[in-house]
Amino acid sequence: MSIFVADITHTSSGAHSSWYKRKLRVIVQFNRRSEPEPNGSKRCYHKMLLKSCLLLLLCGVVALSATNYDGYKIYDVNARNNFEKQLMLRLSQNEEYDFFDLPREADAATRIMVQPKDQSSFEDMLSHFNLDYTIVDENFGATLEKEQLENQSQRLMTARSTSRSVGFTAFHRFAEINAYLDELAKAYPSRVSVQTVGKSYEGRYLKTITITNGDGKTGKNVVFLDAGIHAREWIAHAGALYVIHQLAENFAANADLLKNYDWVILPVVNPDGYEYTHSTTRLWRKTRKPAGTCSGTDANRNFDFHWGEVGASSSSCADTFKGVTAFSEPETQIVRDLLLGLTGRGKFYLTLHSYGNYLLYPWGWTSALPSDWKIIDEVAQAGADAIRSSTGTRYSVGSSTNVLYAAAGGSDDYAFGVAGFPISITMELPAGGTGFNPTTAQILPFVTETWTGIRAMALKVIDKY
Numbered sequence: 077m078s079i080f081v082a083d084i085t086h087t088s089s090g091a092h093s094s095w096y097k098r099k100l101r102v103i104v105q106f107n108r109r110s111e112p113e114p115n116g117s118k119r120c121y122h123k124m125l126l127k128s129c130l131l132l133l134l135c136g137v138v139a140l141s142a143t144n145y146d147g148y149k150i151y152d153v154n155a156r157n158n159f160e161k162q163l164m165l166r167l168s169q170n171e172e173y174d175f176f177d178l179p180r181e182a183d184a185a186t187r188i189m190v191q192p193k194d195q196s197s198f199e200d201m202l203s204h205f206n207l208d209y210t211i212v213d214e215n216f217g218a219t220l221e222k223e224q225l226e227n228q229s230q231r232l233m234t235a236r237s238t239s240r241s242v243g244f245t246a247f248h249r250f251a252e253i254n255a256y257l258d259e260l261a262k263a264y265p266s267r268v269s270v271q272t273v274g275k276s277y278e279g280r281y282l283k284t285i286t287i288t289n290g291d292g293k294t295g296k297n298v299v300f301l302d303a304g305i306h307a308r309e310w311i312a313h314a315g316a317l318y319v320i321h322q323l324a325e326n327f328a329a330n331a332d333l334l335k336n337y338d339w340v341i342l343p344v345v346n347p348d349g350y351e352y353t354h355s356t357t358r359l360w361r362k363t364r365k366p367a368g369t370c371s372g373t374d375a376n377r378n379f380d381f382h383w384g385e386v387g388a389s390s391s392s393c394a395d396t397f398k399g400v401t402a403f404s405e406p407e408t409q410i411v412r413d414l415l416l417g418l419t420g421r422g423k424f425y426l427t428l429h430s431y432g433n434y435l436l437y438p439w440g441w442t443s444a445l446p447s448d449w450k451i452i453d454e455v456a457q458a459g460a461d462a463i464r465s466s467t468g469t470r471y472s473v474g475s476s477t478n479v480l481y482a483a484a485g486g487s488d489d490y491a492f493g494v495a496g497f498p499i500s501i502t503m504e505l506p507a508g509g510t511g512f513n514p515t516t517a518q519i520l521p522f523v524t525e526t527w528t529g530i531r532a533m534a535l536k537v538i539d540k541y
């Protein structure tokens with residue numbers, strides 16, 4: 077019998093969601109009765125292996141900056157029981173590993189990207205604990221290289237073949253997205269306007285687009301939609317652009333969505349992060365403002381509602397860094413001010429992320445449900461049902477904490493709990509490629525399917541408020 081002592085995050089009440097909740101110092105004993113007790117050099121080997129496993133689990137080191145991902149591997153680890161799940165959760169606190177998702181159920185696969193220098197110790201650790209795993213990408217750098225070339229040529233094709241700065245066969249740069257908004261305001265001046273709502277840390281102008289039916293009525297209820305809080309979730313930005321395209325350019329077919337409602341859309345919350353994913357580090361998630369020894373804050377942990385209470389890191393190098401203070405980031409301040417400015421009129425806040433096919437509603441900070449959760453559930457369910465009947469794609473619906481994990485400081489909780497939006501939903505679009513990297517061919521099918529869900533949810537909201 078070996079005794080392995082580690083700080084393992086405690087999963088409270090067996091709920092697969094609230095893994096961040098309490099940190100307990102626990103002693104995990106793993107019994108190796110089925111194997112002969114190691115002796116001599118074998119015992120020594122086991123000790124060394126265990127030591128390197130411990131080091132691997134316990135050391136949190138500075139995150140990388142510029143990355144070409146050459147030789148990076150992506151693994152799916154299938155945590156089959158509570159011990160294995162706890163092991164994965166503990167490992168996810170090591171900032172050297174990029175956990176694309178976190179184990180939620182005992183048998184759910186967890187996707188992890190591991191850089192070359194850590195791969196052999198990582199695989200040793202997996203084998204040592206007899207974890208079930210597969211490699212889903214042997215060289216993420218090579219995958220990205222091909223995809224970047226393809227995206228580049230698709231961007232050029234869009235530029236050549238259409239009068240618009242964006243299309244849905246490529247992922248576009250921030251400047252192209254802003255140019256598209258301005259083109260729409262110019263093309264449809266009676267229905268569409270663009271507002272500059274502030275500046276990112278690096279000085280990029282954040283713009284919202286307001287789409288109306290042009291009847292001149294003021295004070296209508298509002299749907300506020302944003303995307304790109306997380307830089308690497310490119311399909312979310314594309315999804316917001318498709319919503320804009322539908323409402324502005326396919327107006328007649330969507331007049332029912334604009335009769336009594338105006339739409340305000342911020343397609344890129346975090347432009348510094350977004351540009352950084354295009355230029356330097358494809359899987360960057362956070363903003364870019366320096367903090368401590370690293371850069372960037374997880375904007376979706378930075379809102380001042382139960383800020384930092386759960387599921388957020390205090391380490392500035394972590395991907396879920398909560399920020400030095402609540403609203404430390406100019407980008408989250410901008411979203412805050414937009415949300416507060418819509419208090420009363422704002423009925424539906426929808427924030428687009430990826431990935432995982434979830435429609436999540438408050439709360440993200442507690443497993444308790446808001447008293448009127450049934451109405452939000454009905455709206456989200458309408459979205460999931462519409463998508464299911466159009467393409468067969470399944471979405472899971474529920475509160476963030478209960479369906480995914482507890483994480484405080486999210487924009488959805490703030491919109492609902494502080495700005496008074498009665499319906500507040502985080503939509504996690506599907507995975508493409510190995511998760512965050514859909515191929516260019518996947519963009520159109522994903523965004524049209526997403527639009528079907530958004531349309532159904534908006535109709536439900538309009539019907540209720």
Ligand code: 0X9
Nearest residue numbers: 376429430431440476483486502
């Ligand atoms: O963790 C997040 O911020 C979101 N998932 S993601 O994979 N896109 O990073 C989910 C946020 C759900 N809402 C709250 N926890 N408030």
Ligand code: ZN
Nearest residue numbers: 306309429430
């Ligand atoms: Zn996200």
